Amino acid sequence: MTLLAGIDIGGSKVLAVALDEAGTVVAQTRLASSGGPAGVVATAIEAVRALGARPGVELSEFRAVGVGVPGLVEPRSGAVSHAVNLGLVGTVDLGAMLGRHLGLPVVVENDVNAAALGAARVLDLDGRDLAYLSIGTGLAAGLVIGGRLRRGARGAAGEIGHIPVDPDGPVCACGQRGCLETLASGSALSSAWAARDGLSPAESLFAAATAGDPAAVAARDRFTDSLAAAVRLLVLTCDVETVVLGGGVTDVGSALLESVRDALARQSADSPFLASLELPQRVAMVAPGSAVAAVGAALAGREVLTAPGPRSPIGEPVVP
Numbered sequence: 028m029t030l031l032a033g034i035d036i037g038g039s040k041v042l043a044v045a046l047d048e049a050g051t052v053v054a055q056t057r058l059a060s061s062g063g064p065a066g067v068v069a070t071a072i073e074a075v076r077a078l079g080a081r082p083g084v085e086l087s088e089f090r091a092v093g094v095g096v097p098g099l100v101e102p103r104s105g106a107v108s109h110a111v112n113l114g115l116v117g118t119v120d121l122g123a124m125l126g127r128h129l130g131l132p133v134v135v136e137n138d139v140n141a142a143a144l145g146a147a148r149v150l151d152l153d154g155r156d157l158a159y160l161s162i163g164t165g166l167a168a169g170l171v172i173g174g175r176l177r178r179g180a181r182g183a184a185g186e187i188g189h190i191p192v193d194p195d196g197p198v199c200a201c202g203q204r205g206c207l208e209t210l211a212s213g214s215a216l217s218s219a220w221a222a223r224d225g226l227s228p229a230e231s232l233f234a235a236a237t238a239g240d241p242a243a244v245a246a247r248d249r250f251t252d253s254l255a256a257a258v259r260l261l262v263l264t265c266d267v268e269t270v271v272l273g274g275g276v277t278d279v280g281s282a283l284l285e286s287v288r289d290a291l292a293r294q295s296a297d298s299p300f301l302a303s304l305e306l307p308q309r310v311a312m313v314a315p316g317s318a319v320a321a322v323g324a325a326l327a328g329r330e331v332l333t334a335p336g337p338r339s340p341i342g343e344p345v346v347p
């Protein structure tokens with residue numbers, strides 16, 4: 028069997044999957060993260076070893092490794108910068124370091140981009156243009172257009188969380204004022220609603236809104252109106268067929284999806300133009316725990332194998 032390993036390295040946890048040739052997950056593992064370049068490399072190696080120890084999987088069957096990380100990634104070299112959550116300072120040649128240790132081609136991709144590739148596979152949307160909207164601590168989108176990731180000229184395609192939408196809003200971590208991320212993100216939700224009863228802030232808010240608490244209903248609707256604005260923005264910019272909601276806030280489940288669909292319907296009510304775009308029907312959500320970023324990282328790794336010409340262990344074309 029030929030296998031691909033996909034590793035989603037986050038600030039607190041690492042999810043890894045083994046994919047077979049058909050793109051099916053045949054093994055999965057979850058580890059705690061370690062920070063810094065040495066910690067990130069050690070955790071990635073441990074993840075591949077843990078996958079290789081699973082029943083029916085042999086380490087020798089892995090042909091390539093894809094890694095998803097939060098930060099700016101130079102996909103050709105695998106160099107990573109601005110990955111502060113992983114304790115990576117400056118620019119780190121993560122792809123080359125991992126390739127040397129693993130002895131396999133390694134592709135590094137931004138985690139939201141990887142999740143976009145993974146969502147297309149997990150939701151069986153291969154071949155359709157889609158945007159994956161990651162609603163985590165921040166807000167960002169990954170774009171798959173014409174079957175390929177659209178990273179942009181400087182890797183900033185899809186950074187819609189930093190589009191200013193409110194001139195009187197709070198100053199964003201990026202230095203601008205009133206960015207979409209200050210309204211529609213896990214951080215924005217935590218500022219608007221305190222966690223209760225051992226639930227996450229998002230779960231607390233949606234439970235209270237469902238129970239009819241007027242303050243919760245208002246806070247939920249403000250939050251999902253802003254998410255709906257993000258969906259509208261993605262469709263009006265790229266006309267993607269589907270916008271997939273993902274990220275930590277989607278642990279709330281279908282109540283979030285329904286609330287965003289309701290908001291899109293309200294926003295379309297006075298505009299025959301928006302209504303004609305059928306926005307509510309174009310929103311989807313990945314099931315919590317479906318490891319889309321790890322699956323997408325593995326699929327990114329596969330591109331090394333299918334690209335023409337011989338390749339070095341770090342995935343760069345070998346110059347004849």
Ligand SMILES: [Zn+2]
Nearest residue numbers: 189199201206
């Ligand atoms: Zn910003």
